[in-house]
Amino acid sequence: xxxEKEIPYKIYLEESEMPKQWYNVRADMKxxxxxxxNPATKQPMSAADLAPVFCDELIxxxxxxxxxxxxxxxxxxxxxxxxxxxxxxxxxHLEKALGTPAKIYYKFExxxxxxxxxxxxxxxxxxxxxxxxxxxxxxxxxxGQWGTALSMACSFFGLDCKVYMVxxxxxxxxxxxxxxxxxxxxxxxxxxxxxxxxxxxxxEHPGTTGSLGCAISEAVEKATTTEGYRYVLGSVLNQVLxxxxxxxxxxxxxxxxxxxxxxxxxxxxxxxxxxxxxxxPFMGEKLRGEADYRIIAVEPASCPSFxxxxxxxxxxxxxxxxxxxxxxxxxxxxxxxxxxxxxxxYHGMSTTLSQLYHDGYMEATSVKQTDVFEAAEQFARTEGIxxxxxSSHAIRVAIDExxxxxxxxxxxxxxxxxxxxxxxxxxxxxxxxxxKMSDYIPTDEELAESISKLPEVE
Amino acid sequence: xxxEKEIPYKIYLEESEMPKQWYNVRADMKxxxxxxxNPATKQPMSAADLAPVFCDELIxxxxxxxxxxxxxxxxxxxxxxxxxxxxxxxxxHLEKALGTPAKIYYKFExxxxxxxxxxxxxxxxxxxxxxxxxxxxxxxxxxGQWGTALSMACSFFGLDCKVYMVxxxxxxxxxxxxxxxxxxxxxxxxxxxxxxxxxxxxxEHPGTTGSLGCAISEAVEKATTTEGYRYVLGSVLNQVLxxxxxxxxxxxxxxxxxxxxxxxxxxxxxxxxxxxxxxxPFMGEKLRGEADYRIIAVEPASCPSFxxxxxxxxxxxxxxxxxxxxxxxxxxxxxxxxxxxxxxxYHGMSTTLSQLYHDGYMEATSVKQTDVFEAAEQFARTEGIxxxxxSSHAIRVAIDExxxxxxxxxxxxxxxxxxxxxxxxxxxxxxxxxxKMSDYIPTDEELAESISKLPEVE
Numbered sequence: 014x015x016x017e018k019e020i021p022y023k024i025y026l027e028e029s030e031m032p033k034q035w036y037n038v039r040a041d042m043k044x045x046x047x048x049x050x051n052p053a054t055k056q057p058m059s060a061a062d063l064a065p066v067f068c069d070e071l072i073x074x075x076x077x078x079x080x081x082x083x084x085x086x087x088x089x090x091x092x093x094x095x096x097x098x099x100x101x102x103x104x105x106h107l108e109k110a111l112g113t114p115a116k117i118y119y120k121f122e123x124x125x126x127x128x129x130x131x132x133x134x135x136x137x138x139x140x141x142x143x144x145x146x147x148x149x150x151x152x153x154x155x156x157g158q159w160g161t162a163l164s165m166a167c168s169f170f171g172l173d174c175k176v177y178m179v180x181x182x183x184x185x186x187x188x189x190x191x192x193x194x195x196x197x198x199x200x201x202x203x204x205x206x207x208x209x210x211x212x213x214x215x216x217e218h219p220g221t222t223g224s225l226g227c228a229i230s231e232a233v234e235k236a237t238t239t240e241g242y243r244y245v246l247g248s249v250l251n252q253v254l255x256x257x258x259x260x261x262x263x264x265x266x267x268x269x270x271x272x273x274x275x276x277x278x279x280x281x282x283x284x285x286x287x288x289x290x291x292x293x294p295f296m297g298e299k300l301r302g303e304a305d306y307r308i309i310a311v312e313p314a315s316c317p318s319f320x321x322x323x324x325x326x327x328x329x330x331x332x333x334x335x336x337x338x339x340x341x342x343x344x345x346x347x348x349x350x351x352x353x354x355x356x357x358x359y360h361g362m363s364t365t366l367s368q369l370y371h372d373g374y375m376e377a378t379s380v381k382q383t384d385v386f387e388a389a390e391q392f393a394r395t396e397g398i399x400x401x402x403x404s405s406h407a408i409r410v411a412i413d414e415x416x417x418x419x420x421x422x423x424x425x426x427x428x429x430x431x432x433x434x435x436x437x438x439x440x441x442x443x444x445x446x447x448x449k450m451s452d453y454i455p456t457d458e459e460l461a462e463s464i465s466k467l468p469e470v471e
Numbered sequence: 472x473x474x475e476k477e478i479p480y481k482i483y484l485e486e487s488e489m490p491k492q493w494y495n496v497r498a499d500m501k502x503x504x505x506x507x508x509n510p511a512t513k514q515p516m517s518a519a520d521l522a523p524v525f526c527d528e529l530i531x532x533x534x535x536x537x538x539x540x541x542x543x544x545x546x547x548x549x550x551x552x553x554x555x556x557x558x559x560x561x562x563x564h565l566e567k568a569l570g571t572p573a574k575i576y577y578k579f580e581x582x583x584x585x586x587x588x589x590x591x592x593x594x595x596x597x598x599x600x601x602x603x604x605x606x607x608x609x610x611x612x613x614x615g616q617w618g619t620a621l622s623m624a625c626s627f628f629g630l631d632c633k634v635y636m637v638x639x640x641x642x643x644x645x646x647x648x649x650x651x652x653x654x655x656x657x658x659x660x661x662x663x664x665x666x667x668x669x670x671x672x673x674x675e676h677p678g679t680t681g682s683l684g685c686a687i688s689e690a691v692e693k694a695t696t697t698e699g700y701r702y703v704l705g706s707v708l709n710q711v712l713x714x715x716x717x718x719x720x721x722x723x724x725x726x727x728x729x730x731x732x733x734x735x736x737x738x739x740x741x742x743x744x745x746x747x748x749x750x751x752p753f754m755g756e757k758l759r760g761e762a763d764y765r766i767i768a769v770e771p772a773s774c775p776s777f778x779x780x781x782x783x784x785x786x787x788x789x790x791x792x793x794x795x796x797x798x799x800x801x802x803x804x805x806x807x808x809x810x811x812x813x814x815x816x817y818h819g820m821s822t823t824l825s826q827l828y829h830d831g832y833m834e835a836t837s838v839k840q841t842d843v844f845e846a847a848e849q850f851a852r853t854e855g856i857x858x859x860x861x862s863s864h865a866i867r868v869a870i871d872e873x874x875x876x877x878x879x880x881x882x883x884x885x886x887x888x889x890x891x892x893x894x895x896x897x898x899x900x901x902x903x904x905x906x907k908m909s910d911y912i913p914t915d916e917e918l919a920e921s922i923s924k925l926p927e928v929e
Contacts, residue, residue: 021486022552028479094480095564095855106553106627124582126857126892168852169564188897194904195851393653394626397553399584434584436894439646446652 022105024267026098032262033085035255038293039365040081041300044372046364047339050326055470058336066233068243070141074252083255092136092169093259096125101267106395108415115418117411118275119431120264120291121398126192127162129401129433130287131247134256138245139166148241149173153203153228155182156355157189158433159247164196177203177231180223189437203228210234226331233334248284249329249363257290264428265294275306275428277414281406282310282319283356285363291430299374308375310366311406314454316349318342318362319370319377321460326470327361337468340367344463350453353382353441354402380409381452386445388412401433402441480563482725484556490720491543493713496751497823498539499758502830504822505797508784513928516794524691526701528599532710541713550594550627551717554583559725564853566873573876575869576733577889578722578749579856584650585620587859587891588745589705592714596703597624606699607631611661611686613640614813615647616891617705622654632656635663635689638681647895661686668692684789691792706742707787707821715748722886723752733764735872737887739864740768740777741814743821749888757832766833768824769864772912774807776800776820777828777835779918784928785819795926798825802921808911811840811899812860838867839910844903846870859891860899
């Protein structure tokens with residue numbers, strides 16, 4: 014293998030080495046992900062069906078499961094160059110602290126103001142909206158990473174950005190809100206009086222603090238009823254996985270430079286945007302039979318779509334207005350116990366990743382919240398970076414795998430995705446420090462109940 | 472000059488290109504900065520005088536004004552490699568938005584969890600404390616950047632870290648506090664019952680929310696009365712400027728690679744740690760007559776040490792227990808109007824920078840707070856990075872100089888220091904967005920009053 018002495022702490026790429034195309038893993042899948050269905054007719058959604066909601070070019074990417082590569086437009090490449098390549102780090106200090114013979118690498122996506130990988134797709138979606146001559150876009154945000162990323166991207170391209178932020182987050186995370194305002198976005202606490210669905214919910218539940226499902230419904234209504242607007246989404250969709258493939262492509266180029274081949278690839282999984290992006294080119298090799306990798310999706314024990322969900326058609330949103338997707342799901346009515354990894358609290362999973370998991374190309378595991386924060390703290394104290402709770406799910410399993418190597422003496426190479434920083438999650442760390450963090454796991458009965466309500470599809 | 476097409480957005484250095492020595496600008500100064508004086512005897516402080524307070528190796532660095540280079544110990548280099556080299560960015564998008572022929576570069580120090588350049592010196596100070604066999608260090612923190620950086624450094628080297636945090640910040644910035652706790656630091660709101668000076672102040676002023684001066688006094692008392700502890704400080708001192716020279720050295724290596732020579736170098740100035748570090752190697756060339764640069768220190772109009780202060784001996788702290796330093800000062804009793812750039816609210820200035828300014832090697836200018844935040848927002852919306860209020864002082868003047876070039880048509884090359892991110896300063900941005908930010912500037916009478924109380928030194 015490679016000469017270890019030569020491997021730097023940070024493997025960096027020159028601008029000329031950065032990917033110029035995104036990779037569409039669906040092109041190499043024998044079993045394609047099942048199509049989105051119209052919730053009324055149960056027929057596959059056509060481009061025309063999607064046109065009132067999404068941008069035209071993004072619909073093309075969403076529906077295309079045969080083209081392996083899409084050129085990254087030059088203007089997007091310019092913006093990528095301001096914060097990418099993201100560093101691929103060798104975790105020398107963590108390895109030393111663990112006393113493991115394993116070699117641990119992580120791809121760190123937190124070095125931009127949105128604090129996470131979300132900007133990779135936000136830039137693409139804002140760019141295509143501008144190209145289409147649109148005036149603005151709408152979206153929802155919970156924890157605020159996606160809303161922040163989209164606000165930044167819209168300010169770069171001179172596009173209006175309307176964010177519906179779950180009211181409880183709007184009030185409890187004023188910092189996130191102010192970052193979005195700095196980028197010129199209009200941020201509305203949801204439910205609001207601005208939309209029909211918002212007014213209806215407020216009339217029925219005057220004191221509600223909102224939900225992601227409601228914010229999605231408001232954002233979609235606003236986009237479809239306002240001239241020159243479309244709706245954009247930061248996870249789950251195939252187009253998002255396509256844009257996020259830049260994470261995996263950069264990782265692979267960097268590792269290849271030093272002749273490093275990971276044995277295990279680990280990513281946290283909520284809707285799948287980070288995991289799908291990180292593993293794309295490696296999964297491509299695996300699908301084509303060119304290489305083998307052990308790939309592990311890590312989800313919170315409080316929201317275990319892969320490990321305890323059902324592979325079936327379900328609504329993408331709790332409001333049941335969005336298309337049906339075939340995926341691992343806990344039921345669109347499932348409400349996960351409070352968990353500080355807001356980005357992983359989604360009842361379903363990317364259709365692409367669901368199909369790959371169903372076909373045995375990857376594993377999944379779930380981890381408890383306090384175990385995750387223990388790993389986060391150990392990582393911060395050795396590697397310096399304060400990780401987001403979401404990312405720390407991957408750290409937990411990377412550490413566990415490295416400790417197994419310590420027992421067996423195996424020098425495995427581990428790669429994991431460090432999706433972002435935890436600067437806006439310090440309330441969660443405070444709870445952890447004060448021993449007030451809960452580890453609730455849903456019972457079999459709870460899951461059976463919500464899964465029993467899946468829609469019927471032939 | 473250089474071929475512009477070849478200059479990337481981000482000029483990056485390989486590990487092998489990173490500096491292996493710090494540069495001590497005092498070695499090239501004909502007029503050395505005046506020595507620190509013992510406040511009781513008014514005699515120069517010796518190494519023995521300083522030994523109860525500071526680490527031995529750091530005292531050597533503090534007092535040495537002839538050795539031009541100090542080797543960076545290998546272990547510190549290892550940690551530098553986890554977050555350095557910091558990127559030297561070409562502000563292509565800002566230039567385009569301004570429509571200026573000027574070429575703008577900035578050295579971005581915010582890509583580490585402490586969020587600023589402070590980590591560069593924290594690592595060095597923690598390392599030398601550990602080498603000396605100490606058990607721990609104490610310090611004070613106001614806004615929290617320095618406390619965070621020191622907490623990280625101490626966790627790396629297995630050193631206890633005791634931070635006295637101004638009580639009002641402790642209560643209003645719980646996130647900063649939690650970051651420090653994540654790194655294992657003990658954080659105490661100051662004034663506290665743990666020290667004699669704290670108990671005295673609490674007895675006299677039961678409702679006080681604390682001050683930096685009081686926190687310094689508590690930290691010094693704790694260090695000097697606890698076995699195996701020393702006190703460390705994040706700015707003003709010569710040793711800090713020495714460690715921070717890594718900023719300027721990296722900048723110069725990166726620019727030299729592309730044959731770029733800055734015409735103007737701009738940095739914000741509070742105690743001088745960032746400015747001193749950024750300009751060091753350029754100032755060295757200027758002092759040796761090898762090159763000329765226009766160097767501009769930018770300070771807040773609310774705390775104008777250079778532009779409206781007096782060059783004289785003064786106390787470094789408001790408690791008047793620390794040594795006297797000859798510097799530009801507003802008087803140790805001067806209390807600046809509330810300003811959101813906490814890192815720039817210091818009554819004095821580095822003795823080295825003070826001497827250089829006095830001898831005409833650099834200029835200084837002061838800027839108003841709302842003008843600073845306007846520049847910060849414009850920068851965020853074009854370059855993406857959300858800047859710290861401190862850093863935004865330099866952005867303001869860089870933009871102003873670039874706009875002058877637009878008028879004159881000159882293609883000047885501007886380099887400025889972007890010291891950190893503003894993630895923990897969103898209350899300040901909120902005030903700006905809501906039009907509630909004040910622009911108070913001290914009157915001549917106020918300044919004359921506080922300057923009239925300087926200590927008498929022959």
